[in-house]
Amino acid sequence: xxxxxxxxxxxxxxxxxxxxxxxxxxxxxxxxxxxxxxxxxxxxxxxxxxxxxxxxxxxxxxxxxxxxxxxxxxxxxxxxxxxxxxxxxxxxxxxxxxxxxxxxxxxxxxxxxxxxxxxxxxxxxxxxxxxxxxxxxxxxxxxxxxxxxxxxxxxxxxxxxxx
Numbered sequence: 301x302x303x304x305x306x307x308x309x310x311x312x313x314x315x316x317x318x319x320x321x322x323x324x325x326x327x328x329x330x331x332x333x334x335x336x337x338x339x340x341x342x343x344x345x346x347x348x349x350x351x352x353x354x355x356x357x358x359x360x361x362x363x364x365x366x367x368x369x370x371x372x373x374x375x376x377x378x379x380x381x382x383x384x385x386x387x388x389x390x391x392x393x394x395x396x397x398x399x400x401x402x403x404x405x406x407x408x409x410x411x412x413x414x415x416x417x418x419x420x421x422x423x424x425x426x427x428x429x430x431x432x433x434x435x436x437x438x439x440x441x442x443x444x445x446x447x448x449x450x451x452x453x454x455x456x457x458x459x460x461x462x463x
Contacts, residue, residue: 307342307361312387315363315373319380331399333372336387338364390450 315334320327341362349356361384365373376382445460
């Protein structure tokens with residue numbers, strides 16, 4: 301199935317960029333830069349290949365964006381690669397993501413954790429500032445895998461049993 305068959309006017313997409321700001325492989329990351337963007341048009345256009353000067357079909361998508369979003373999109377396209385991800389038509393949220401690096405992706409999507417020990421200052425008896433460690437953060441409950449089912453206009457979420 302071609303891109304133009306999936307993207308129709310009125311479809312909503314998220315725009316994701318993969319960029320390497322330093323040219324070092326460990327600095328490559330992907331990040332959602334625009335969410336819930338409306339597709340105005342999608343199709344193909346013929347361009348001339350830079351290598352052999354032959355015509356090549358290129359997918360073209362026109363998105364409705366604000367001037368600020370167009371700056372983000374242009375920078376992402378110039379500095380890296382952009383991809384479009386179709387959105388669920390019922391999903392109107394604009395989630396914020398932290399992005400992802402290759403080592404996190406290969407590790408199964410788990411962010412590497414480092415113990416964080418906050419430090420607060422208290423005044424000691426000698427007039428100087430003494431450092432004392434704050435209590436260690438409490439670990440969050442594990443997130444259980446869930447499945448969201450949409451039947452018509454009704455949504456239901458169920459926890460997946462892992463046996």
